[in-house]
Amino acid sequence: MSRPLRALFLVIAVVAVAFPFAWVVLISFKSRVDLNDPSSLSFTPTSANWSEVLHGGVLEAALRSVEVGLATVSVSLVAGTLGAYAISRFKAGGGPARFGILLAQLMPPAVLVVPLFILFFNWNLRDTIWAVIAAHLTFVLPVVTWFMIGFFDAVPRELEEQAMIDGYGRFGAFRRVVLPQVLPGLGAAAIFGFVLSWNDLFYALILAGGNAETLPVAISSYNTFRGVELGAMSAAILVSVVPVLIASFFVQKRLVRGISGGGLKY
Amino acid sequence: MAEIRVEALRKRFGEVTAVDDIDLVIADGGITVLVGPSGCGKTTTLRMIAGLEDVTGGRILIGERDVTSAEPKDRDLAMVFQNYALYPHMTAFQNMAFALKARDTPHDEIRDRVMHAAELLGITDLLERRPKALSGGQQQRVAIGRAIVRQPAAFLFDEPLSNLDAKLRVEMRTEILKLQKELNATILYVTHDQEEAMTLADEMVVMRAGAIAQQGPPRVVYAEPASEFVGGFVGSPPMNVIAGEASGGVFRAEGLEVPVPLTAAGPARLGVRPEHLRPSGPGEATLTADVEVIEFLGSSGIVSLRRGNGDSLKALVPADALESVLPGAACPFRIDPGHLHLFSADGSARLH
Amino acid sequence: MLRRIPIGYRFLTPLAVVFAAVFAYPFVYSLWLSLTNYTITRRNETRFVGIDQYTGLLDNDTYRQALVNTFVFVLLAVSLELLLGLALALCLQRQRWARNVTRAFLLAPMFVTPIAVGLMFRFLLNQQIGVIPEILGTFGLEIDFFGPDLALFSMVAIDVWQWTPFMVLLLLAGLESLPKQPFEAARVDGASRWLTFRSVTLPLLKPVIVVAVLLRALDAFKVFEYVFAITRGGPGTATETIQYQVYRTGIGFFRLGEAAAMAFVLVAVVLTIVVVLFRRLMREAT
Numbered sequence: 001m002s003r004p005l006r007a008l009f010l011v012i013a014v015v016a017v018a019f020p021f022a023w024v025v026l027i028s029f030k031s032r033v034d035l036n037d038p039s040s041l042s043f044t045p046t047s048a049n050w051s052e053v054l055h056g057g058v059l060e061a062a063l064r065s066v067e068v069g070l071a072t073v074s075v076s077l078v079a080g081t082l083g084a085y086a087i088s089r090f091k092a093g094g095g096p097a098r099f100g101i102l103l104a105q106l107m108p109p110a111v112l113v114v115p116l117f118i119l120f121f122n123w124n125l126r127d128t129i130w131a132v133i134a135a136h137l138t139f140v141l142p143v144v145t146w147f148m149i150g151f152f153d154a155v156p157r158e159l160e161e162q163a164m165i166d167g168y169g170r171f172g173a174f175r176r177v178v179l180p181q182v183l184p185g186l187g188a189a190a191i192f193g194f195v196l197s198w199n200d201l202f203y204a205l206i207l208a209g210g211n212a213e214t215l216p217v218a219i220s221s222y223n224t225f226r227g228v229e230l231g232a233m234s235a236a237i238l239v240s241v242v243p244v245l246i247a248s249f250f251v252q253k254r255l256v257r258g259i260s261g262g263g264l265k266y
Numbered sequence: 267m268a269e270i271r272v273e274a275l276r277k278r279f280g281e282v283t284a285v286d287d288i289d290l291v292i293a294d295g296g297i298t299v300l301v302g303p304s305g306c307g308k309t310t311t312l313r314m315i316a317g318l319e320d321v322t323g324g325r326i327l328i329g330e331r332d333v334t335s336a337e338p339k340d341r342d343l344a345m346v347f348q349n350y351a352l353y354p355h356m357t358a359f360q361n362m363a364f365a366l367k368a369r370d371t372p373h374d375e376i377r378d379r380v381m382h383a384a385e386l387l388g389i390t391d392l393l394e395r396r397p398k399a400l401s402g403g404q405q406q407r408v409a410i411g412r413a414i415v416r417q418p419a420a421f422l423f424d425e426p427l428s429n430l431d432a433k434l435r436v437e438m439r440t441e442i443l444k445l446q447k448e449l450n451a452t453i454l455y456v457t458h459d460q461e462e463a464m465t466l467a468d469e470m471v472v473m474r475a476g477a478i479a480q481q482g483p484p485r486v487v488y489a490e491p492a493s494e495f496v497g498g499f500v501g502s503p504p505m506n507v508i509a510g511e512a513s514g515g516v517f518r519a520e521g522l523e524v525p526v527p528l529t530a531a532g533p534a535r536l537g538v539r540p541e542h543l544r545p546s547g548p549g550e551a552t553l554t555a556d557v558e559v560i561e562f563l564g565s566s567g568i569v570s571l572r573r574g575n576g577d578s579l580k581a582l583v584p585a586d587a588l589e590s591v592l593p594g595a596a597c598p599f600r601i602d603p604g605h606l607h608l609f610s611a612d613g614s615a616r617l618h
Numbered sequence: 619m620l621r622r623i624p625i626g627y628r629f630l631t632p633l634a635v636v637f638a639a640v641f642a643y644p645f646v647y648s649l650w651l652s653l654t655n656y657t658i659t660r661r662n663e664t665r666f667v668g669i670d671q672y673t674g675l676l677d678n679d680t681y682r683q684a685l686v687n688t689f690v691f692v693l694l695a696v697s698l699e700l701l702l703g704l705a706l707a708l709c710l711q712r713q714r715w716a717r718n719v720t721r722a723f724l725l726a727p728m729f730v731t732p733i734a735v736g737l738m739f740r741f742l743l744n745q746q747i748g749v750i751p752e753i754l755g756t757f758g759l760e761i762d763f764f765g766p767d768l769a770l771f772s773m774v775a776i777d778v779w780q781w782t783p784f785m786v787l788l789l790l791a792g793l794e795s796l797p798k799q800p801f802e803a804a805r806v807d808g809a810s811r812w813l814t815f816r817s818v819t820l821p822l823l824k825p826v827i828v829v830a831v832l833l834r835a836l837d838a839f840k841v842f843e844y845v846f847a848i849t850r851g852g853p854g855t856a857t858e859t860i861q862y863q864v865y866r867t868g869i870g871f872f873r874l875g876e877a878a879a880m881a882f883v884l885v886a887v888v889l890t891i892v893v894v895l896f897r898r899l900m901r902e903a904t
Contacts, residue, residue: 006709013706013724016779020738021726023749027741035747075636083633090626097630104641106836106888110864110881114874115647121658137640145633158351161318164338165345166416167368170625180355199731202842202861206869216733223737223847230741237734248729249722256791260829 021241028234035230049231058236061218068129068204068214069197072136073190076144081186084148085174089157098149104142109202112138120207127210135203140193147192147258151185152178154257188254191247198244215240267452268329268419269294270315275324277310277476284310286476287324292420293469297446297453301463302473303499309424311473312456316422317341328419339368344413345422348429350405352397352412359393362412383414386445403434410445420452427462439465460500464488472496494613497537503568505607506543506579508536512617517608520575522553524601526608528618537607540568540582543599545590551598555579557591567591571599652878659872671879681880684858687770688884691859692838695777696831702778703785703830708815710786711793721790728783736847739776766853773844773857781838785830792826793819832895839888860884 027035028050034043086092093100113135120131155178163173179186201216209217219240222233270292277285285307292298300308313319315326317338326334333341344365352361359380366376384390387407397405406426413421423442427435443466446453457463463470464484472479472487479499480492491497497505510519513531517524524536546552555571558578567588571579581599583591591597608617652671656664675681710721727735742748743763754761763772800822804814820827842861845851851858851866860880868877 006712009705010709010713010720010724014720017724017727020742020779023742024738079632079636082629082631083637086626086629086633090624090629092624092626092630093634100637104637106892107641107645108840108861108881108884108888109842110840110861111648111878111885112641112644113864114651114868114878114881115644117868118651118656118658118874119644119647134640137636138644141633141636141640156349156351158347158349159353161316161338162345162347162351162353163364164318165316165341165343166365166412167339169337169339172368174629177353180353195729199729199733201731201733201846202840202865205846206865216731219731219737220733220847223740230747233737233741237731237737240731240734244729244731245726248726252722252725252787256787259788259833260791260826 024234024237027231028238030231032231049235052232053235053239056232058215058218058239061213061215062239064129064212065198065215068132068136069194071129071133072140072197073144073193075133075137076141076193077186077190080141080144080189081148081179081182084145085152085178087145088149088152089160101142101145101149104138105146107138109135109139113203113206116203117206127208127212129208129212129214131207132204132212132214135207136197136200139200140197143196144189144193147185147189148182150257150260151182151189155181185254185258188251188258191251192255192258195244195247195251198240267294267450269452270420270454271325271327272311272315273325273327275311275314275326276322277307277314277319278322283476285314288476288478290471290478290481292452292454294452295450296468297443297455297466298469298471299455299457299463299467300471300473301457301460301467301499302479304458305475306473307476308456308458308473312422312424312454315454316343316345342419343422344416344418344420345424346409346413346426348425350397350409350426350429352405352408354397357394357396358389358400358408358411361397361408362393362415365412365416379415379417380411383411386414386448387411387441402430403438406430406438410442414445414449420454423453423455425457426455428457428459435462442466461502464500472499474499490616491537491607492616494535494537494609497539497607497609501539503540503580503582506538506540507609507613508538508577508579509611510534510536512608517606521573522601524552524606525603526606526618528608530617533611534617535609535611535613537609538579538601539605539607540580542602542605543579543581544602545581545583545587546598546600548598550600552601554596554598556596557593560588560591560593562588571597648878649882651875652882654875656875656878657873664875667875671876672883674876675879675883680855680858681863683855684860684863685883687855687857688839688841688859688861691770691774691777691841692835694771694774695781695838696835698774698778699782699785699834700827700831702782703789704827706782706786707789707793710790725783725787727780728787730780732780732843733847735776735780736844739772739779739844740848743772764849764853766856769849769853769856773841773848776844777838777841781834784834788826788830788833789823792823792830796822828895832892836888836892839884 029045029047030043031046031048087097087101116131116135117126120126125131159181160173160178163177164170168176199216200214201220204214204217205220208214213221219233219236222229222236272288272290275285275288275290276283288311290311300311302308310319314321317333317336321334324334325332328341328343353364356364362380362383363376366379380393381390384393387410389404389407389411392400392404392408397408400408409426427438430438439462445451455466467484469481470484470487471481474495480487480496487496488500491500491505494507498507508519508522510517511532512518512526512528512534515525515527515529517526517534517536519536553573555573558570558572560570561568564585566582566584569581569583569591571581573579609615610617653666653668654664655667655671706724710724713720742750745751745762745764751761751763762768796819800818801814804818809817840861841859842865845857845859845862846865849857851862864877864880867880868874
């Protein structure tokens with residue numbers, strides 16, 4: 001491809017990505033009347049949609065999503081990091097351990113949602129964030145562990161051996177020398193795990209669609225064909241999208257190494 | 267400083283025996299070098315002494331203390347790794363201070379000891395840098411400094427120079443020798459480079475297939491190799507070996523006859539170092555061979571020879587004697603009768 | 619006592635415990651459920667029915683349609699994403715001006731909440747109030763993006779919008795970590811750009827392509843949000859997918875045993891694909 005052709009292609013791609021976002025931003029400032037004419041660009045901006053959304057439970061849902069995300073990521077980081085170190089450094093669990101992590105990553109949520117639904121129903125935990133946290137662990141934990149295996153694989157063994165000769169035991173060497181090396185990767189895994197949890201609709205909808213709705217569930221409840229809700233829905237969409245987009249800028253570089261298990265750098 | 271003793275040390279990885287009942291004494295205040303081709307068990311031996319590898323059998327003593335199953339941190343050893351293993355997230359100073367901190371050494375003492383070691387190595391102005399901002403040679407110095415600071419019972423070096431370029435390697439070799447004298451340190455040093463081994467060693471231990479092939483001062487190992495393997499491994503270019511027959515004090519092979527100080531008779535192999543194979547007048551020649559190529563080194567040259575029966579030989583000839591050697595011509599050569607090595611037919615033993 | 623457990627397993631324990639609790643246990647439970655007629659409104663009548671749920675699915679037309687739809691969806695979406703992603707990655711690799719900004723920007727869609735993407739496109743493409751049909755209308759084009767003929771392809775298009783960036787991310791990383799020498803050798807040999815791409819770039823990039831396609835395909839099988847946000851499986855059964863049907867059967871009708879069986883058929887299919895692909899990959903590697 002020649003240079004101008006490449007540039008044109010990229011410009012088209014950028015527009016294709018930007019257009020929906022721009023449109024949603026625009027709609028979120030349109031009044032109900034102006035919404036009837038979808039392509040009009042001349043209208044009086046209103047903040048009615050935003051105030052409706054911010055007072056209408058979306059913030060509570062967002063807060064709940066943050067709680068769920070933080071809890072899921074915390075558990076995943078502790079268990080996943082230690083486990084990944086064991087798998088990477090000591091080949092603990094051998095092939096089955098690595099395969100199990102992979103299997104968990106590709107498992108369709110449809111398989112696990114049924115038993116989780118019944119279990120939480122029986123334990124009276126349905127419609128609580130505990131159910132959602134447990135469900136989110138099923139996919140955040142494997143992803144975080146997979147990421148960390150890749151990052152640990154890249155740490156030279158000699159570093160911790162040196163630390164052990166320098167006067168630390170196994171755990172001391174892990175904490176003071178190995179862990180600082182994977183800290184950037186740990187950050188990327190945490191943010192990516194959080195984004196996965198933040199974006200989940202399937203589990204949250206089924207296990208806690210009522211009193212404990214997370215942000216995606218709250219957004220989906222704007223989904224009615226009464227067009228009048230359109231502006232508010234757009235504002236709600238933006239509430240969920242903006243934090244993730246900001247977070248994404250911090251993880252992009254390390255994401256590739258995580259996804260490919262350390263096999264690729266970006 | 268202390269002596270390290272290794273008794274009947276053995277290591278198996280599954281079916282493979284990496285180290286096979288080794289006995290070794292690493293003398294206090296000297297450099298002992300383990301040398302051998304890759305896979306000979308030298309690094310495994312070092313790692314077992316460091317405590318990084320479990321021992322399958324045998325004992326390790328540092329001083330009078332049995333450390334066979336002690337944790338690495340309790341052995342009071344310092345180690346320098348091939349890739350230096352500097353902690354990337356710490357400055358040179360922090361790297362050197364790390365082990366002292368681990369042992370709760372007072373702040374002032376840490377400072378003094380790090381500064382002292384840094385002066386010794388000439389790296390005082392690099393102390394605030396991270397490893398990434400240091401050259402290979404500088405990283406090497408920090409790694410050695412980190413070991414010195416510890417004032418350990420002994421130092422372990424695992425091929426510390428193999429990541430440096432040729433010039434720096436020679437420089438660091440001298441540096442390590444000076445440091446050793448200054449600190450009167452006990453050093454166990456592992457390398458695959460026989461030249462490095464000879465220049466550094468007080469005691470040289472040649473290993474092969476998990477066992478010790480020969481042990482002694484470099485001079486002795488070079489002058490009297492205990493087997494064809496040692497003769498070939500130590501020295502460069504490697505020793506020439508000619509298969510033949512010994513009887514009545516004479517070694518005979520196709521196209522040559524050499525008197526040898528040996529009475530026994532039977533098949534044998536004659537070892538001749540390249541520097542003991544010299545061009546000569548036709549009258550005193552031991553053998554005649556075709557000159558293939560000459561690699562000129564400055565003060566001398568390596569001459570590749572091919573004998574009538576197809577054997578190839580190498581001779582190390584001083585520059586002033588190179589004139590009589592012409593590529594493409596058949597030239598007379600003489601084997602120095604005072605520097606012969608005679609090995610058994612399978613090469614496993616020295617016959618005189 | 620603790621000392622005698624190998625160090626590796628001591629580090630592994632927390633992971634093993636959490637994993638067993640949230641993953642292994644539900645997984646096995648789900649497998650058992652798929653062999654029963656468990657219905658949450660009639661729990662007392664639950665009994666073991668063997669593979670009845672599975673054989674029942676054979677006669678279930680909607681389920682068969684959902685399987686077909688899911689496969690068409692995955693196949694189309696992933697192929698398009700691969701082609702577009704590769705083209706974009708090649709452009710981005712040689713781009714000089716505004717490099718990092720463009721990259722960051724083009725990757726954005728893959729981080730967006732899928733339900734938000736679904737809703738965004740629902741209204742962008744809506745026949746009455748959507749802006750895209752209106753723009754197309756000024757050119758005289760009347761397109762019903764969510765009508766019976768196009769609905770599934772619209773879902774594919776939405777997936778392509780959101781997930782092509784994922785391909786770009788991996789392929790670009792792959793391109794940038796390729797060794798330089800083969801390309802220099804190709805230039806010295808006088809190979810054209812197209813020949814270089816076909817016989818140097820593509821073969822070298824193959825392992826990355828396989829991994830990217832595999833990851834993307836496995837994720838596309840889980841498609842749910844777009845269907846839930848836009849068509850709810852319709853019109854008719856035009857956009858029924860497995861994941862959505864499990865949701866409807868299990869949560870809508872409370873027939874959880876049947877839902878579990880539906881899910882496991884999908885798992886079996888997915889695993890077969892993974893194993894076959896992996897075997898081929900291994901054989902080529904040796």
